[in-house]
Amino acid sequence: MLQVAAYVMGIPMDLIHVEGPRTSITPNPTSSGASTGTPYNCEAVKQTCQGLRGRLLEFAYQQRNDNGNQWCVDQGIDFWNHGEQGWAATVTNAQGRTALIWQNLIQLAYAKRVNLIASFTAKIRGGGVQIPCMTFKPQDQQPNPYGIERDATAVLGGGVDSFVGFTYSAACSVSEVDVLTGEVKIISSDIVYDIGWSLNPAIDVGQVEGAFVQGVGYLLTEKLVFEQEGEEQGRLNTTNTWRYKVPATTCIPLEMNVHLFPRNAKSVAGIPDDPHDIFSSKEVGEPPLVLANSVFFAVKAAVRASRLERGLDGLFRLDAPATVQEVRRACEVATADLK
Numbered sequence: 001m002l003q004v005a006a007y008v009m010g011i012p013m014d015l016i017h018v019e020g021p022r023t024s025i026t027p028n029p030t031s032s033g034a035s036t037g038t039p040y041n042c043e044a045v046k047q048t049c050q051g052l053r054g055r056l057l058e059f060a061y062q063q064r065n066d067n068g069n070q071w072c073v074d075q076g077i078d079f080w081n082h083g084e085q086g087w088a089a090t091v092t093n094a095q096g097r098t099a100l101i102w103q104n105l106i107q108l109a110y111a112k113r114v115n116l117i118a119s120f121t122a123k124i125r126g127g128g129v130q131i132p133c134m135t136f137k138p139q140d141q142q143p144n145p146y147g148i149e150r151d152a153t154a155v156l157g158g159g160v161d162s163f164v165g166f167t168y169s170a171a172c173s174v175s176e177v178d179v180l181t182g183e184v185k186i187i188s189s190d191i192v193y194d195i196g197w198s199l200n201p202a203i204d205v206g207q208v209e210g211a212f213v214q215g216v217g218y219l220l221t222e223k224l225v226f227e228q229e230g231e232e233q234g235r236l237n238t239t240n241t242w243r244y245k246v247p248a249t250t251c252i253p254l255e256m257n258v259h260l261f262p263r264n265a266k267s268v269a270g271i272p273d274d275p276h277d278i279f280s281s282k283e284v285g286e287p288p289l290v291l292a293n294s295v296f297f298a299v300k301a302a303v304r305a306s307r308l309e310r311g312l313d314g315l316f317r318l319d320a321p322a323t324v325q326e327v328r329r330a331c332e333v334a335t336a337d338l339k
Contacts, residue, residue, distance in 0.1 A: 003199060004042045004278065008049035010086050011102050028121070035283035038199065042278045043122040052118040059114050060105055076104035167282045169193040171212070171291035173253065175298035179306045182328030184220060184299055188255040191291055195260045196282035197273070205258045208288040212256075215292025217247035220299070223321045245323075296322055303330045
């Protein structure tokens with residue numbers, strides 16, 4: 001939000017302060033689920049800054065029309081004389097005060113009782129486009145499940161999307177399995193993520209890495225265990241990190257490469273920017289979590305290779321999360337194999 005405000009207003013980021021989330025600042029906030037925090041909040045910042053910028057531009061040009069260019073130079077508000085720097089340029093006015101043109105303009109606008117407050121509630125788009133790849137066979141080709149009464153008049157379809165856009169990604173992982181203990185080591189993971197025009201590549205790469213490792217925990221270590229019998233049957237036993245294993249440093253791939261798909265690549269050069277996303281950027285946060293499937297299936301492939309090497313069936317069951325116990329069970333290393 002700092003970046004968007006600074007970009008739209010054309011001023012340094014150190015002049016901008018973002019308050020913490022509370023209802024006195026945003027009285028009617030929207031949840032940030034489904035990676036919508038940046039699109040919704042930055043859209044509101046963009047719109048308010050554009051409104052305020054337009055108001056200040058109109059005020060400054062009106063002062064030039066009424067008082068002349070030299071008067072504006074003396075007041076230190078002549079941003080039109082400073083090229084690309086604009087009102088971010090530092091000037092000394094007729095009174096000997098050195099400041100950014102922006103600061104002089106704001107001070108003068110305040111003195112002239114210009115409204116320096118702007119607000120905007122971003123309209124949440126979505127719900128108007130059919131979900132891609134969600135098509136169904138016509139009613140006359142639908143099967144009749146045994147024991148279930150099917151409504152032959154129901155309208156088939158996946159409904160409409162709830163969000164503005166869709167992002168795409170791919171991952172490839174290499175895992176090593178100790179068939180004796182069930183321990184798993186992730187040798188490497190390579191990820192390519194479609195972020196559109198990234199607002200901040202450093203933040204976006206960090207989001208991809210964090211979501212991926214969270215997914216690794218979900219698929220390898222985070223197993224819920226309940227009491228199976230007795231008076232406390234059904235009680236959750238994995239209530240803390242002594243038993244419930246969240247991702248640790250040993251869960252992170254030894255080599256992890258994250259590549260944001262280049263929006264300016266020749267293969268996508270002809271694709272227009274998306275006017276619905278903030279500066280044509282795409283969401284990131286939750287989507288990369290599913291890429292951890294590459295680790296799970298790499299573990300399963302390693303277990304299968306071990307089983308085939310020892311003459312066992314290549315078809316076996318491996319439940320997620322693939323904990324140490326689950327991997328060791330799937331390997332089926334008998335005592336005879338250890339001799």
